[in-house]
Amino acid sequence: MFSFCADPQNLEGLTWLSCYLTTGKHMSIYYAVGTVLLLLAITAPIALGFGFGGAVAARSRIAPLRWFGKSYVAIVRGVPDIAFFLFFVIALDQGFEYLRHQIKCPDWDLPIRQGNDFVVCAAAKLPLSTSPQYVHEIYGFFLAVLTFSIVFGAFAANVLFGAMRAVPKAQIETAEAYGLSHRQTFWRILVPQMWVYALPGLSNLWMVLIKATPLLFLLGVEDIVYWARELGGTKTPQFTDYPHPDWRMWYFFGLLVFYLCFTKVSEIVLTRIMRKLTKGQATLGGEAQRREVVA
Amino acid sequence: MSCWDTIADYALRSQGIGPKLLPRSDFTLCQQVTLIGSGMIWNIYFGVLSLFAGFFLATTVAVAKAARSPWIRKPADWFVFIFRGSPLFIQFFFAYFLFLSLKGVSPAFAPLTSAWLGALVVLFLNTSAYSAEIFYGALQSIPKGDIEAADAYGMSGWRRFRRIVWPTLLRLAWPAYTNEAIFMFHSTTLVFFSGFPATQQRGDALYYASYFADKTFNPFVPYPILAVYFILLTLTVIGIFGYVNRRLNRHLPQDRKQSMKLRMNLIR
Numbered sequence: 001m002f003s004f005c006a007d008p009q010n011l012e013g014l015t016w017l018s019c020y021l022t023t024g025k026h027m028s029i030y031y032a033v034g035t036v037l038l039l040l041a042i043t044a045p046i047a048l049g050f051g052f053g054g055a056v057a058a059r060s061r062i063a064p065l066r067w068f069g070k071s072y073v074a075i076v077r078g079v080p081d082i083a084f085f086l087f088f089v090i091a092l093d094q095g096f097e098y099l100r101h102q103i104k105c106p107d108w109d110l111p112i113r114q115g116n117d118f119v120v121c122a123a124a125k126l127p128l129s130t131s132p133q134y135v136h137e138i139y140g141f142f143l144a145v146l147t148f149s150i151v152f153g154a155f156a157a158n159v160l161f162g163a164m165r166a167v168p169k170a171q172i173e174t175a176e177a178y179g180l181s182h183r184q185t186f187w188r189i190l191v192p193q194m195w196v197y198a199l200p201g202l203s204n205l206w207m208v209l210i211k212a213t214p215l216l217f218l219l220g221v222e223d224i225v226y227w228a229r230e231l232g233g234t235k236t237p238q239f240t241d242y243p244h245p246d247w248r249m250w251y252f253f254g255l256l257v258f259y260l261c262f263t264k265v266s267e268i269v270l271t272r273i274m275r276k277l278t279k280g281q282a283t284l285g286g287e288a289q290r291r292e293v294v295a
Numbered sequence: 296m297s298c299w300d301t302i303a304d305y306a307l308r309s310q311g312i313g314p315k316l317l318p319r320s321d322f323t324l325c326q327q328v329t330l331i332g333s334g335m336i337w338n339i340y341f342g343v344l345s346l347f348a349g350f351f352l353a354t355t356v357a358v359a360k361a362a363r364s365p366w367i368r369k370p371a372d373w374f375v376f377i378f379r380g381s382p383l384f385i386q387f388f389f390a391y392f393l394f395l396s397l398k399g400v401s402p403a404f405a406p407l408t409s410a411w412l413g414a415l416v417v418l419f420l421n422t423s424a425y426s427a428e429i430f431y432g433a434l435q436s437i438p439k440g441d442i443e444a445a446d447a448y449g450m451s452g453w454r455r456f457r458r459i460v461w462p463t464l465l466r467l468a469w470p471a472y473t474n475e476a477i478f479m480f481h482s483t484t485l486v487f488f489s490g491f492p493a494t495q496q497r498g499d500a501l502y503y504a505s506y507f508a509d510k511t512f513n514p515f516v517p518y519p520i521l522a523v524y525f526i527l528l529t530l531t532v533i534g535i536f537g538y539v540n541r542r543l544n545r546h547l548p549q550d551r552k553q554s555m556k557l558r559m560n561l562i563r
Contacts, residue, residue: 082485086505
């Protein structure tokens, strides 16, 4: 990276460290931080969408849809989340391959599950075995996003379902008295008002989502945990210009500090948003703000 | 081989009692149910011990957090912030490699690098921090009248804490604490997926479930089995904590009784 890094043997102290932390391999861990942020940025809106769908389904007047919504919310409560992560990645992958298999190879007559193997025709493989490495990585990341969205969608559904019920009943009754249809009441009265009630739950969910990102490692994505283990392990002079003993402890200490800073910053930002949103609201928080201004 | 034989062979496999080799092919449903159930022993072990020990540390930290002196309050604040602000998964990894380095310094630290003690320490500190926050919240919402009444009776210091503050604190915190307990049992599944090795394939329930899922490439059998086990465990925890809740509130008039409202569990 820097010009003085040409001969690592002669470096000492901080200069050595600055060279060490900017080697090509270390760039991968910085990219991995980007991957984590990208995952958060993509997952959050999709999970919110899933959550909205789930909450609407749980409130539906059509019984099967209601059952589906309710069980979607309920099932994540009793079972460890990490089990879902491990389950969905394989299940989704097999589901997609099975669907493609049905479409692309209709005249295939062997069973798909042969003993301990899951066999689909070559054209149905996802991604195709001929495709380049980056396609495999993107597909893995895509599966991870979908898995995170399904699990966190259930959490968000729970929060939004509660928020929809927290909207004062009088508001709905007034809308009905004005002759608004069920659909109109939902979109024009309920949805705009529910966000204030949902925000504390959703911001809590955001913190939890941040803390769930290291689980990407379990889904086979090369994320920061992967690189911390990889880079921290003992390195001998044989393979690198920067030999060192087992430094994994320090790498994970770095990750710990990274996550602490990340949650702290989110906390500060979310408090600000909450302050903005409560302004002028007829809630306890809004009332407290009014009193502050007067005083 | 009948199912009873399988149970006799593998029921204690997670503790190292039983055949050395795990089944390798032709997995029967019975084998999966037995081995995953055997793994549950670890989950219960970690959950029960860390919750029990964590309860005491949590009470101490909660009281320290409410202390006036910054010398007592600040360390408690930091303790809670560090364990609640970072992912448990990273805590496990960091602790494991820390213990490994300590082992290099002195062999006295060797037991800490194995899951039964090392992971237990991490889970204990983690649940203490989460419970401390719950207890601190409850401590802040103890009715002023209760304290004033205690003062009027001439109670102070330890006696007031033991007779008035602590029971009220428990009553207020109990529903949230139940949630924390459920959640704690779920967190125990992370142990063998982070640094800590499952020596001789003695793992917890999720370890065996993922073993079967990897071998059979069929996630639709082992994970639902695991789910059933955990739902049963969750119901048991709710039952026990509900009993304690009724006992804590038994002197209150019927309409003031708090019903147990359970919140959803979240990843930590």
